[in-house]
Amino acid sequence: MPPWETTIMSKQSERAKAIFLEALDKHAPDEWPAFLEQACAGDAALRADVEELLRARAEIGSFH
Amino acid sequence: MSDVTQILSQIESGDPSAAEHLLPLVYDELRKLAAARLSQEKPGQTLQATSLVHEAYLRLVDVDDAQRWDSRGHFFTAAAEAMRRILVDRAREKGRAKRGGGLKRIDIDSIDLATTATPDQFLAIDDALAKLARDDAAAAQLVKLRYFAGLTVEEAAKAVGISTATAYRHWNYARAWLQRELRAASEP
Numbered sequence: 617m618p619p620w621e622t623t624i625m626s627k628q629s630e631r632a633k634a635i636f637l638e639a640l641d642k643h644a645p646d647e648w649p650a651f652l653e654q655a656c657a658g659d660a661a662l663r664a665d666v667e668e669l670l671r672a673r674a675e676i677g678s679f680h
Numbered sequence: 681m682s683d684v685t686q687i688l689s690q691i692e693s694g695d696p697s698a699a700e701h702l703l704p705l706v707y708d709e710l711r712k713l714a715a716a717r718l719s720q721e722k723p724g725q726t727l728q729a730t731s732l733v734h735e736a737y738l739r740l741v742d743v744d745d746a747q748r749w750d751s752r753g754h755f756f757t758a759a760a761e762a763m764r765r766i767l768v769d770r771a772r773e774k775g776r777a778k779r780g781g782g783l784k785r786i787d788i789d790s791i792d793l794a795t796t797a798t799p800d801q802f803l804a805i806d807d808a809l810a811k812l813a814r815d816d817a818a819a820a821q822l823v824k825l826r827y828f829a830g831l832t833v834e835e836a837a838k839a840v841g842i843s844t845a846t847a848y849r850h851w852n853y854a855r856a857w858l859q860r861e862l863r864a865a866s867e868p
Binding site for chain 1: 788815816819849852853855856857859860863
């Protein structure tokens with residue numbers, strides 16, 4: 617993988633992390649679709665990334 | 681003053697070469713403790729990473745000289761890495777003896793995840809963690825301190841010098857990330 621691709625991927629995962637944590641901290645699950653719509657601003661790959669994290673988090677169960 | 685205590689105080693006084701001497705000492709002690717533990721107890725005995733690391737700490741560090749958390753942090757960082765290596769070796773050995781590991785569900789929240797997972801699961805967790813470390817070193821470090829040194833999120837936060845709130849953010853992200861990664865790895 618060329619180094620610039622790694623950089624792009626890292627940036628996406630950083631953004632996904634920030635959006636994922638904000639969704640959990642500040643929004644109820646029923647607000648997530650609207651929040652993701654706005655936060656991911658049409659970036660479908662980013663949105664899919666965050667949605668997978670939220671699904672994985674739901675599988676784990678209770679927070680903390 | 682014990683060797684380890686001396687190294688910890690050198691690290692604290694800013695000697696960067698001291699840290700690399702810490703890992704081998706901690707690794708040797710943990711390996712000895714692990715071997716002793718396994719020879720005494722029933723077959724199939726799992727290693728309790730948490731209690732081994734704390735035992736090693738009491739044996740290697742002069743507790744009165746190392747009261748400060750930043751030196752404990754260096755110790756636990758080395759211990760987590762040492763314990764990870766010991767468990768990887770053990771999982772590889774066991775994995776060779778008996779492939780597969782059934783369908784036991786992994787409890788990603790368990791503080792003893794590192795020792796309760798089957799060998800294959802453990803190696804999958806270790807691979808996933810290495811991948812996370814390339815992407816988000818701070819989150820991966822927190823997971824290592826929890827899984828392999830048995831620290832709580834609060835203790836791990838102190839060990840690496842971040843706030844508890846930041847540590848919880850890393851931890852919450854890391855476990856969702858690992859859950860996703862392990863699920864993807866187990867699907868055909």
